[in-house]
Amino acid sequence: MARSRLLPDNFTLALVATVTLASLLPASGAVGAFFEKATVGVVALLFFMHGAKLSREAVIAGIGHWRLHLLVVASTFMLFPVLGLVLRPVLQPLVTPELYTGVLFLCVLPATVQSAIAFTAVARGNMAAAICSASASTLLGIVITPLLVGVVLPQASGTVQQDVLGSIGRIMLQLMLPFVAGHLLRPWIGGFISRHAATLKYVDQGSVLLVVYTAFSAAVVGGLWRELPLPALAGLLVVCAVILGLALTATTWLARRLGFSKEDEITIVFCGSKKSLVSGVPMAKVLFPSEAAGAIVLPLMVFHQMQLMVCAVLAQRYARRPQAAAPQG
Incomplete structure (x- = not known):
């Protein structure tokens, strides 16, 4: 029994296989465009099902959960910049x-x-709050990120000219519209969703695998494995691992310290890290000269893949807790 607990589960093995496949056979060109569209469709289906699954009381509680949203925003736009600046003397030499x-x-x-909400779904966290919090973070980032770049990186040149209405429209179409549609159809399909919950969990896991493959393919095609010599890549892996590990630790500790439920803790960890x-x-292409943008985006590419892999394992660990701890909504 002890040995079996140390063995990776099927989802973790599938994740490793997905990363390997993306490294050896990345989706590019027309195939890559197809997978990008497929990812949007699968995640939209995910939101539709969870809209049908959640009760009206759970949705209202998710929107009004201001303490959770405040903690996620603080982690995203305050904790991370502080970590990057405070750890700079230690990490920059790497x-x-x-x-x-x-x-x-x-x-x-x-x-x-997409991935934050998908992981929250796999881990049986507070889905309503995750959708509201992650979507709000993206919208706030349109304004807050350029301001923080001017403070943290005053040498950045240019001005971020984001299509604010376009960003809001994409979020509404891809996330909120399917969620609202599913919720409005809950009286007719809610029973079916509940009866087939064990089978439909594969949609949650499948969406994560598709996001990992699509994102990792884009990174590989963009030169993830050829841009860096091995020592620099190893140093970058350490830097990203330290920042991600501290962010996950801090969000978990704060969620427990402030008395959040396990479902809320899951949402805070996955949305706040x-x-x-x-x-x-797109922001990097506007803020930095084209010759510097590649090196500036590369840490984000590495961090993005690392957070997907680590959080996929964490989501499975959360999901293995007793079913009685699942949210009633």
Whole structure:
């Protein structure tokens, strides 16, 4: 029994296989575009099902859970920049100055939306609060990230010209609209969703695997394994691991210290420790000269893959807790 607990579960093995596949056979060109669209569709289905699963009381509680949202925003836009600046004397010697500029840049980015919510679903966390918190982080990042870049990286040039209405529209279409549609159809399909919950969990896990493959493919095609010599890559891995480990530890400790439930803790950990590759790459192209953007984005690419892999394992550990601890909604 003790030995079996040390063996990786099927989902972890599937995750490793997905990363290996993306490294050897990354999706690029038309295939990559197809997987990008497929990811959007699968995540939309995920939100639709959870909208049908959650009761009206749970949705209202998720929107009004201001203490949780405040902690997630503080972790995303305060804790990360502080970690990057305070640890700079220790971590910067491990990488080049250009790479550490990229590390500071990732520290001021908003949280991811798709993977944070998918991991929360796998771990049986507070889905309503996760959708509200992750979406709000992305919207706030449109304004807060450029301001933080000016404080943390005053040498950055240019002005971020984000399509605010376009970003809001994409979030509404991809996340909120399917969620609301599923919730409105709950009286007719809610029973089916509940009866087939054990089978439908594979949609949650499948969405995570698809996000990992699509994101890792884009990183490999973008030169993840050829941009860096081995010593610099090893140093970058250490830097990203230290920052991610401290962020996960801090969010977990704060959630427990402040008396949040286990479901809320899961949401705080997964929404408060993520950084968005989708938002970060366009911002980097605007804020930094084109010849420097590659090295600046590379830490974000490495951190993004690392957070997906680590949080996938954490989600499985949370999911193995007794079913009685699941949210009643």
